[in-house]
Amino acid sequence: MKKEQFISMQMEGSVSLPAVLLLNYPKLGLLEPEMILLLQVQLFIQQGNPFPTPDELSGRMSSSSPDCSMMLRGLIQRGFLKIEEQEVGYEKYTLEPLWDKLFRFLTVPEQQECEPEITDE
Amino acid sequence: MKKEQFISMQMEGSVSLPAVLLLNYPKLGLLEPEMILLLQVQLFIQQGNPFPTPDELSGRMSSSSPDCSMMLRGLIQRGFLKIEEQEVGYEKYTLEPLWDKLFRFLTVPEQQECEPEITDE
Amino acid sequence: MKKEQFISMQMEGSVSLPAVLLLNYPKLGLLEPEMILLLQVQLFIQQGNPFPTPDELSGRMSSSSPDCSMMLRGLIQRGFLKIEEQEVGYEKYTLEPLWDKLFRFLTVPEQQECEPEITDE
Amino acid sequence: MKKEQFISMQMEGSVSLPAVLLLNYPKLGLLEPEMILLLQVQLFIQQGNPFPTPDELSGRMSSSSPDCSMMLRGLIQRGFLKIEEQEVGYEKYTLEPLWDKLFRFLTVPEQQECEPEITDE
Numbered sequence: 475m476k477k478e479q480f481i482s483m484q485m486e487g488s489v490s491l492p493a494v495l496l497l498n499y500p501k502l503g504l505l506e507p508e509m510i511l512l513l514q515v516q517l518f519i520q521q522g523n524p525f526p527t528p529d530e531l532s533g534r535m536s537s538s539s540p541d542c543s544m545m546l547r548g549l550i551q552r553g554f555l556k557i558e559e560q561e562v563g564y565e566k567y568t569l570e571p572l573w574d575k576l577f578r579f580l581t582v583p584e585q586q587e588c589e590p591e592i593t594d595e
Numbered sequence: 596m597k598k599e600q601f602i603s604m605q606m607e608g609s610v611s612l613p614a615v616l617l618l619n620y621p622k623l624g625l626l627e628p629e630m631i632l633l634l635q636v637q638l639f640i641q642q643g644n645p646f647p648t649p650d651e652l653s654g655r656m657s658s659s660s661p662d663c664s665m666m667l668r669g670l671i672q673r674g675f676l677k678i679e680e681q682e683v684g685y686e687k688y689t690l691e692p693l694w695d696k697l698f699r700f701l702t703v704p705e706q707q708e709c710e711p712e713i714t715d716e
Numbered sequence: 717m718k719k720e721q722f723i724s725m726q727m728e729g730s731v732s733l734p735a736v737l738l739l740n741y742p743k744l745g746l747l748e749p750e751m752i753l754l755l756q757v758q759l760f761i762q763q764g765n766p767f768p769t770p771d772e773l774s775g776r777m778s779s780s781s782p783d784c785s786m787m788l789r790g791l792i793q794r795g796f797l798k799i800e801e802q803e804v805g806y807e808k809y810t811l812e813p814l815w816d817k818l819f820r821f822l823t824v825p826e827q828q829e830c831e832p833e834i835t836d837e
Numbered sequence: 838m839k840k841e842q843f844i845s846m847q848m849e850g851s852v853s854l855p856a857v858l859l860l861n862y863p864k865l866g867l868l869e870p871e872m873i874l875l876l877q878v879q880l881f882i883q884q885g886n887p888f889p890t891p892d893e894l895s896g897r898m899s900s901s902s903p904d905c906s907m908m909l910r911g912l913i914q915r916g917f918l919k920i921e922e923q924e925v926g927y928e929k930y931t932l933e934p935l936w937d938k939l940f941r942f943l944t945v946p947e948q949q950e951c952e953p954e955i956t957d958e
Contacts, residue, residue, distance in 0.1 A: 475702050475717040477940050483701075484936040486614035490732050490851045493607035496631075496638055500657040506628040510617075517617055520883065536621040573847040577840050580604075581596050596838040598819050605815040609732045611853050641762065694726040698719045717944050725943075728856035735849035738873075738880055742899040748870040752859075759859055778863040822846075823838050 489517050495576060502575055503552065507537060511545050512554065515567050524566030525557075610638050616697060623696055624673065628658060632666050633675065636688050645687030646678075731759050737818060744817055745794065749779060753787050754796065757809050766808030767799075852880050858939060865938055866915065870900060874908050875917065878930050887929035888920075 491513065499509050514534055518526040528543035535542065549555040553571045560566045612634065620630050635655055639647040649664035656663065670676040674692050681687045733755065741751045756776055760768040770785035777784065791797040795813045802808045854876065862872050877897055881889040891906035898905065912918040916934045923929045 475698065475722060477937065477944075479701060480717060480940045481933055481936045483613070483615045484855070484939075485931075485933065486618075488611045488613045488730065488853045489617060490609045490611055490853055491634065492604070492609045492847070493638055493641075494604045496610060496634060497607075497655055500655070505657050506631040509631060510627040513612065513617060517614055520614075534618055534621070536626050568848075570844055570848065573844045574840065576847075577596065577843045580600060581840075596843060598816065598823075601819045601838055602812055602815045605734070605818075606810075606812065609851065611730045611732055613726070689727075691723055691727065694723045695719065697726075698722045702719075717940065721943060725855070725857045728860075730853045730855045731859060732851045732853055733876065734846070734851045735880055735883075736846045738852060738876060739849075739897055742897070747899050748873040752869040752872060755854065755859060759856055762856075776860055776863070778868050819838065822842060 487520070489513050489520070494580070495572075498576065498579060502554075502579055504554065507535070508545055508549060508554070510535065511537075511542065512549070512569060512572060515555065516569060519567065519569075524560070525564075526567075608641070610634050610641070615701070616693075619697065619700060623675075623700055625675065628656070629666055629670060629675070631656065632658075632663065633670070633690060633693060636676065637690060640688065640690075645681070646685075647688075729762070731755050731762070736822070737814075740818065740821060744796075744821055746796065749777070750787055750791060750796070752777065753779075753784065753791070754811060754814060757797065758811060761809065766802070767806075768809075850883070852876050852883070857943070858935075861939065861942060865917075865935075865942055867917065870898070871908055871912060871917070873898065874900075874905065874912070875932060875935060878918065879932060882930065882932075887923070888927075889930075 504512075511531060514531055515526065518524065518530070523530070528539045528546060531537075531542040531546075532539040537545065546555065550557065553575060554569075556568050556571050557565050558568050625633075632652060635652055636647065639645065639651070644651070649660045649667060652658075652663040652667075653660040658666070667676065671678065674696060675690075677689050677692050678686050679689050746754075753773065756773055757768065760766065760772070765772070770781045770788060773779075773784040773788075774781040779787065788797065792799065795817060796811075798810050798813050799807050800810050867875075874894060877894055878889065881887065881893070886893070891902045891909060894900075894905040894909075895902040900908065909918065913920065916938060917932075919931050919934050920928050921931050
């Protein structure tokens with residue numbers, strides 16, 4: 475491997491996937507291609523392109539551009555991904571809803587423990 | 596979120612996915628569920644269980660146990676995953692073949708640059 | 717770079733340092749050499765050696781073995797690191813107290829917001 | 838921990854430190870506070886501020902602003918860090934020289950193996 479390749483590999487860095495997400499994404503209702511699509515969106519954001527097109531995403535996945543488009547729409551509708559307006563006319567994706575969902579998933583059992591059902595008979 | 600949950604989340608840590616792999620896994624011939632399965636294997640290894648069963652893998656994925664079993668077999672046959680004998684009678688998975696494949700993928704164009712086609716006229 | 721080096725580099729992986737810790741370790745009372753020592757301990761744990769000696773730690777740092785020894789003692793006394801008995805006679809380090817401290821640091825302001833000081837006049 | 842804190846913690850993400858760097862930074866000639874300073878620079882870059890001031894760096898470290906300033910200068914002079922002009926008048930740090938140094942460190946023994954000293958007298 476040449477020096478230039480090694481350097482660009484290190485500069486590109488890596489995407490860090492919290493174990494707690496890898497352990498629980500199916501329970502959140504995510505399929506594997508959707509999980510990977512979210513990682514790709516995160517990598518695009520890290521690389522300074524916060525609003526990749528379905529074409530750009532498809533170029534890094536084994537899914538076609540229309541399939542990526544459909545997955546993006548599904549992830550937005552089911553509350554895993556959101557489009558934000560950065561400045562007028564500039565949009566960007568944010569994974570905030572994913573972390574919101576994960577937090578609520580992780581803390582629901584906790585609340586159930588704390589607040590036992592009160593059955594008054 | 597309770598303290599205990601936060602601590603166990605930090606202790607579980609995260610799986611680091613090099614950008615160069617996320618950018619190129621489809622060109623290596625991997626599908627998204629296979630890419631995630633390899634990450635799950637890596638997380639099991641990190642957690643001290645280097646030979647998870649199809650059942651254990653299926654419990655963290657949206658694929659059934661027979662599907663995980665088939666994927667594992669396919670990954671081994673196509674040279675992305677290997678079973679090694681740790682000590683007599685104890686087996687473990689290793690992702691070594693995946694990194695081998697990635698290295699050869701990354702360096703092939705390099706070699707082509709170094710060794711220009713010889714056209715004999 | 718040779719293939720074997722690339723593979724072993726990928727197999728060794730990386731240590732993931734949460735931004736929230738990198739942003740706040742000085743406020744927790746940690747100095748830079750101590751922060752790095754904790755990362756070295758974590759890497760040793762990941763590599764299957766959960767109880768590295770001061771000598772082994774010193775071999776990867778710019779601090780001498782007695783300095784590493786003193787830092788370890790200080791980290792244990794000030795509640796950033798703990799020694800646990802794995803099985804009888806086998807000890808290991810755990811970073812649990814670090815995450816405990818971080819959690820309490822992050823949530824104190826929160827509690828202060830929720831529970832305003834009561835001044836009784 | 839409140840939901841907002843958890844979300845912002847996940848959005849801030851983490852800095853990934855390759856094991857090969859953590860194992861070898863002293864051999865490259867780096868001290869622990871310098872290693873952490875480079876990680877802080879990388880985190881600032883990830884957060885969209887590619888040219889943090891000594892003051893900003895000092896705010897996240899246990900070193901004073903003049904000390905950070907001196908460390909930055911030392912890292913640039915010894916070839917671990919570089920200032921690049923992004924666009925006219927806008928400067929940014931790049932860790933490219935660090936990875937360059939690491940590559941050369943890792944591959945020197947390799948070349949020595951490949952090209953044994955020829956002493957023909």
